[in-house]
Amino acid sequence: MLEDLCQSSTSVSLLVAIVGLLVFHHFYSSLSPQETRREPPGPTRLPLLGNLLQVDLKRLDRSLFDLSKQYGPVFTVYFGLQKVVVLAGYRTVKQALVNHAEEFGDREVTPSFIDVNNGHGIILSNGNSWKEMRRFALTALKHFGMGKRITEGKIIEECHYLIEELEQQKGKAFNNSQTISYAASNVIASMVFGKRYEYGDPVLQTLVDKDHEAIHLLATAPILIYNTFPWMGPFIQTLAYVKRIVGENKDLLKSIIADLKETLNPEMHRCFVDLFLTRKINVEESEIKDSHYHDENLVSSVLDLFAAGTDTTASTIQWCLLFMAKYPQIQDQVQEELSRVVGSRQVLLEDRKNLPYTDAVIHETQRMANISPMAFPHQTSRDITFQGYFIKKGTTVFPLLTSVLYDESEWESPHTFNPSHFLDEEGKFIRREAFLPFSAGRRVCLGESLAKMELFLFLTSLLQCFRFTPPPGVTEEELDLTPVVGLAVSPTSHELCAVSRQ
Ligand code: HEM
Structure with a gap:
C-alpha cells in the first residue's frame, strides 16, 4: 500500500516535471532570440547616426552619466553603427571589471588607435602580445624601482629641479602646465632610458608636447567621427596630423633606442630599454617562434609608458595646485600639517601615514579631477550575460569612471571638493572603495604605484x-575649474603665482 502510494506519487512528480519541461521549452522557443538574450536597454537610435545627436561629444562622459539615470547601470548607445555598452556606478563597474575581469578585460582597438599603434605595445593591444608586454613592463619597472626606495630618490631629485624652475618665476603669475609635464615625464625617462633631461632640452620638449597634443586630438570630434565612419579617414585632416606627430615621436624614440643599443651591456642593465633589448637577443638566440620581443613592441611600449605616465600625473598635480589656490583654507590646513609634522626637511614616503589631511586632499583631488573619465574603451572577450543582459563577444564597453567617482550613493557630497570624504571623525585617513581613478581589474593602470608616489x-x-595663489587682480571665485576633455581631463589653461614660503 505504502509502496503503491510511493509509486503513484513518483509518477505524478515525473508527469509534473515532464509537463513543466514542455511548458518551459514551448515558452522559450516562442520567444525571439532578442527576448531570450535580453540586450541592455538604451535610447532609441536614428538610422546611420545611432544616438550621436543625443550626446554631447565634447563632454561624452557627462552625457552618458545622465543617460544612466534614465536607462540604468548597464545600457546601450550607438555611435553611428557602432554599438557601445556603458557600465555606470561603482557597484556595476566593479562587478564587471573585477568579478568578470576576463570577459570585460579586452581593449577596444579603434581605427584611430590602429593607425597610431597597430595593435602593439601595452595600452592598445590584446591577446598574448598584450599579456607578455604588460607582464614584462611591470617586472622591468619594479626592477628599476617602481614602488621602491630608488624611485623615491629619483622623484625627490626631480622635485628639486621643479622647485628651482618655479623659484625662477619669483612669485609672478605663470602657466605651470609644461614645466610640470616635463618633471613627470623625466620620472618615466629615468626608468625607461636611465636618464633625465633638462627642461629646455628639445628632445624632452618634443616628446612631451607632441604626446600631449596627440592625446588631446585623439578624443576630439573629428577622430570620433572617423572611428564611427572609418571610410571618411582620407578626408579628416586631424587624423593625418595625429599620424604625423605620433610618427615623429616614434622616430625620436627609435634614435634614443639605437643609441642605447650601441652601448648595451647585457651584464649591466641601465633601464627598461636595456632589459627589453637583452630579452630580445635571448629570444632570438633560442630561436623562439612568434616572439613578442620585436622592435615595434619596444617602441610602442616606450611610447605608451610616456603617454600614459606623463599627462595623467601632470594633470593631477596641476588640478591640485588649482584647487589649493581656489580653496585657500584647505591649502592653509595642508601647509599647517606639513609644517607641524615634517618641518623644513624633505618629505619622504614614510611621512604619508602621519599626514592624513594632506593625503585626503590628494585623494580628493584625484576624485574630483577624474582625469580618465571613461578609462580607455574596453571590449568583451567572450559572450556574457551580465546583470541579466546578454552582451556579445567583441562589444565595445565604456566603464564610466565619472559615474564611480561621482556616484551619489557612495560619496556624501560628490560634486564638492571635500577632503572629509577620506577622513574619519577623528581626522584619520580612510580608504574608500569607490575611489577608482586608476580603474580596476585586468586593465587596471600599470603605473598606479608609481603615480601615487x-x-x-x-x-x-x-x-x-x-x-x-590666483594672479593679481583675479579672485579665488574667478579661478576657472572648467575641464578640457581629451583622453585625459586637464584644467583649462590658466596662470597661478607660486609665492615662496621661505
Ligand atoms: C595620476 C596618474 C594616473 C592615472 C589617474 C592613471 C589612470 C589610468 C587608467 C584609468 C587607465 C585605464 C584602465 C582601464 O582601461 O580600465 C590606465 C592605464 C594604463 N596606465 Fe595609468 N594612470 C596614471 C599614471 C600612470 C603612470 C605613471 C604610468 C606609467 C608607468 C601609467 C601606465 C599605464 C598603462 C601602461 C596603462 C595601460 C594598461 C593596460 O592596458 O593593460 N599610468 N591608467
Whole structure:
C-alpha cells in the first residue's frame, strides 16, 4: 500500500516535471532570440547616426552619466553603427571589471588607435602580445624601482629641479602646465632610458608636447567621427596630423633606442630599454617562434609608458595646485600639517601615514579631477550575460569612471571638493572603495604605484615651498575649474603665482 502510494506519487512528480519541461521549452522557443538574450536597454537610435545627436561629444562622459539615470547601470548607445555598452556606478563597474575581469578585460582597438599603434605595445593591444608586454613592463619597472626606495630618490631629485624652475618665476603669475609635464615625464625617462633631461632640452620638449597634443586630438570630434565612419579617414585632416606627430615621436624614440643599443651591456642593465633589448637577443638566440620581443613592441611600449605616465600625473598635480589656490583654507590646513609634522626637511614616503589631511586632499583631488573619465574603451572577450543582459563577444564597453567617482550613493557630497570624504571623525585617513581613478581589474593602470608616489612627493614638496595663489587682480571665485576633455581631463589653461614660503 505504502509502496503503491510511493509509486503513484513518483509518477505524478515525473508527469509534473515532464509537463513543466514542455511548458518551459514551448515558452522559450516562442520567444525571439532578442527576448531570450535580453540586450541592455538604451535610447532609441536614428538610422546611420545611432544616438550621436543625443550626446554631447565634447563632454561624452557627462552625457552618458545622465543617460544612466534614465536607462540604468548597464545600457546601450550607438555611435553611428557602432554599438557601445556603458557600465555606470561603482557597484556595476566593479562587478564587471573585477568579478568578470576576463570577459570585460579586452581593449577596444579603434581605427584611430590602429593607425597610431597597430595593435602593439601595452595600452592598445590584446591577446598574448598584450599579456607578455604588460607582464614584462611591470617586472622591468619594479626592477628599476617602481614602488621602491630608488624611485623615491629619483622623484625627490626631480622635485628639486621643479622647485628651482618655479623659484625662477619669483612669485609672478605663470602657466605651470609644461614645466610640470616635463618633471613627470623625466620620472618615466629615468626608468625607461636611465636618464633625465633638462627642461629646455628639445628632445624632452618634443616628446612631451607632441604626446600631449596627440592625446588631446585623439578624443576630439573629428577622430570620433572617423572611428564611427572609418571610410571618411582620407578626408579628416586631424587624423593625418595625429599620424604625423605620433610618427615623429616614434622616430625620436627609435634614435634614443639605437643609441642605447650601441652601448648595451647585457651584464649591466641601465633601464627598461636595456632589459627589453637583452630579452630580445635571448629570444632570438633560442630561436623562439612568434616572439613578442620585436622592435615595434619596444617602441610602442616606450611610447605608451610616456603617454600614459606623463599627462595623467601632470594633470593631477596641476588640478591640485588649482584647487589649493581656489580653496585657500584647505591649502592653509595642508601647509599647517606639513609644517607641524615634517618641518623644513624633505618629505619622504614614510611621512604619508602621519599626514592624513594632506593625503585626503590628494585623494580628493584625484576624485574630483577624474582625469580618465571613461578609462580607455574596453571590449568583451567572450559572450556574457551580465546583470541579466546578454552582451556579445567583441562589444565595445565604456566603464564610466565619472559615474564611480561621482556616484551619489557612495560619496556624501560628490560634486564638492571635500577632503572629509577620506577622513574619519577623528581626522584619520580612510580608504574608500569607490575611489577608482586608476580603474580596476585586468586593465587596471600599470603605473598606479608609481603615480601615487609621484603625486605625494611632488605635491608635498611644492606645497612645503610655495603658497599657490590666483594672479593679481583675479579672485579665488574667478579661478576657472572648467575641464578640457581629451583622453585625459586637464584644467583649462590658466596662470597661478607660486609665492615662496621661505
Ligand atoms: C595620476 C596618474 C594616473 C592615472 C589617474 C592613471 C589612470 C589610468 C587608467 C584609468 C587607465 C585605464 C584602465 C582601464 O582601461 O580600465 C590606465 C592605464 C594604463 N596606465 Fe595609468 N594612470 C596614471 C599614471 C600612470 C603612470 C605613471 C604610468 C606609467 C608607468 C601609467 C601606465 C599605464 C598603462 C601602461 C596603462 C595601460 C594598461 C593596460 O592596458 O593593460 N599610468 N591608467
